[in-house]
Amino acid sequence: MFGFKSKPPTPPPAPSAAEQSEGSLSLFQRLRAKLNRGDSWLTYDLANLIPGGKIDENVLEELEMRLITADVGVETSERILSALRKKVARNELDNLDALLEALREELMDIVRPVQGQMVIDSKYIPFVVLVVGVNGAGKTTTIGKLARIIKAAEMKVMLAAGDTFRAAAVEQLQVWGQRNDVPVIAQATGADPAAVAFDALQSAQARKFDVLIVDTAGRLHTQSNLMDELKKVKRVMGRIDPDAPHEVLLVLDASQGQNALQQAKLFHEALGVTGVVLTKLDGTAKGGIVFAIASELKLPIRYLGVGESVEDFVGFEAAAFVDALLKRE
Ligand SMILES: Nc1nc2c(ncn2[C@@H]2O[C@H](COP(=O)(O)OP(=O)(O)OP(=O)(O)O)[C@@H](O)[C@H]2O)c(=O)[nH]1
Numbered sequence: 001m002f003g004f005k006s007k008p009p010t011p012p013p014a015p016s017a018a019e020q021s022e023g024s025l026s027l028f029q030r031l032r033a034k035l036n037r038g039d040s041w042l043t044y045d046l047a048n049l050i051p052g053g054k055i056d057e058n059v060l061e062e063l064e065m066r067l068i069t070a071d072v073g074v075e076t077s078e079r080i081l082s083a084l085r086k087k088v089a090r091n092e093l094d095n096l097d098a099l100l101e102a103l104r105e106e107l108m109d110i111v112r113p114v115q116g117q118m119v120i121d122s123k124y125i126p127f128v129v130l131v132v133g134v135n136g137a138g139k140t141t142t143i144g145k146l147a148r149i150i151k152a153a154e155m156k157v158m159l160a161a162g163d164t165f166r167a168a169a170v171e172q173l174q175v176w177g178q179r180n181d182v183p184v185i186a187q188a189t190g191a192d193p194a195a196v197a198f199d200a201l202q203s204a205q206a207r208k209f210d211v212l213i214v215d216t217a218g219r220l221h222t223q224s225n226l227m228d229e230l231k232k233v234k235r236v237m238g239r240i241d242p243d244a245p246h247e248v249l250l251v252l253d254a255s256q257g258q259n260a261l262q263q264a265k266l267f268h269e270a271l272g273v274t275g276v277v278l279t280k281l282d283g284t285a286k287g288g289i290v291f292a293i294a295s296e297l298k299l300p301i302r303y304l305g306v307g308e309s310v311e312d313f314v315g316f317e318a319a320a321f322v323d324a325l326l327k328r329e
Contacts, residue, residue, distance in 0.1 A: 001149050001303070001315040002118040031306065031314065031324035055093050060085060063103070070288035071257040076295045080106045104326055110291050111318040116300040118247055118275055120150070126158070126204040126212040128237060128244040130197075132230055132267055133251035135218040138279035138305055140169060142251050143213050144176030145305070145313035151180055155210035160200030161186035162193040162233060165217040173215050179310075193217065193229060194236040201240050214245070227270040234271060247274050249302065252293075254278045254285035261292050268297060279305030282312065287325055 060081055067077035083106050087093045093102055120127045129146070133139050143159060150157045159177050163169035167189045177184035185200035197214050204212040216233060219226050237244040250273040252260040260278075267273055276299050281287055293299060301316040 002120055002153075031304070031320055055088055055095070055099050059099070060088065063099075067288060070286035071254075071292060072288035073258065073261065073292040073296065076110070076291055079295070080110075100326060104322055107291065107322045107325075108318060110295045111301070111322060114294040114298060114301045115316055115318040116275075116302070117315055118249075118302050120155070120211060121246060122210070124241065124243065124246055126201070126209040127246050128201065128241070129211065129213045129247045129249055130216065130230075130234060130237075130245035130271075131213060131249045131251060132216050132271060132273075133218050134253075134263055137218060137251045137253045138277075139163075139215060139218060139251045140172045140176065141308065142249075142277050142279065142303070142305060142313075143173065143215055144180065145310050146303075147176065147180045147182050147213060148310050149313070150211050151182060156208070157182050157211040157213065158200065158204045158207075158209045159184045160197055160212060160214040162196050162214045163217040164189055164191045164193050164196060165219065169215070169217070194232045197233045198236045198240065201237050201244065205240065227266070230271055248272060249275050249277060250299075251277045251279060252289070253280050254287065254289050255280045255283050257285075257289055258292070260289050261296065264293055264297055264299070268299065273299055275300050275302040277301075277303045277305060282306040287321075290321065 063084070064077050064081045067080060068074055072080070080103070084093065084099070084102055087102055093099045118129075131139050131143055140163075147157050147159060157180075159173055159182060161170040161173045161184055163173075164187060170186045170189070174184050174186065185196065185203060187196050187199075193216060200212055200214065214233070214237075216230055217226065234245060234248075248271050250264060250267050252264060254260065256263075264273070264276065276293060278290060278293075278301065281304050290301060294301065304314050304316055304321070306312045306314060
């Protein structure tokens, strides 16, 4: 689920307990079972639209509408359809299978470049991950899940409770810390989040931790003070290690659709996001936002959250994701 750079401190991660307990279920099968509750939004009953087996403009329009309503975005959907229309005009797509194969290729072209695991570079002691995103996107849950897989790889991980705005957020992080048996650095509610991050980084450095994950507040992105606060957290950590944070992980709730894309733009402009986690893909989210983020922002997509429990967390793999959407093995 993540890679190593320089000399790895430990061998690559063993399969997690959850992965083991899920036996031989492939990533495709796990995604397939979770995504949009198992119904493919994209190809569901598309066959019924092709009574004579002929791909015509009606089918293409229906497909375009599905892409748009599935949060792929107008621009990206139009681009996909324009490529498909050209193939139809050249008589290259004359049945449903050919159409689905061409659609798969178009979708793969969009997400293949953004598949990239988080590389924990061991030249940094610690490797610092700053986790950002709006309220309720799933930051704390993601941190808990991430801490667990890093720990399973036998690395020492510490958490910093940088969301000092809400007392419950600190408590929630502490619960995840206890569950994973990892230390959590916290201060009183209302403390300066930059001070929490600074202290945590100093402590993680002194105690030679491999990874420090910093939680942050997520009040609405339209409040410019949030971005100023996050920039300060970043800057202050840079005083200890000029390269820190080494990963700025943006957590987005996939069920927020195009709004998530807007958030991503703002966070990226302010902080220079280096990786994205899309959560709640198990709910009503249609998954199309993955393509919108990939095509418009070209940011690496690191992980997908497909449920509330620790094992509902998968590394992003382009082919498994596209095939799960298209219901193809
Ligand atoms: N269904 C589902 N729920 C999720 C997922 N990830 C997180 N959640 C739930 O979403 C809610 C918000 O998650 P948090 O981790 O508290 O979100 P946060 O971004 O830390 O929120 P604040 O602390 O309010 O800033 C919780 O009820 C989580 O259990 C996911 O992948 N799927």
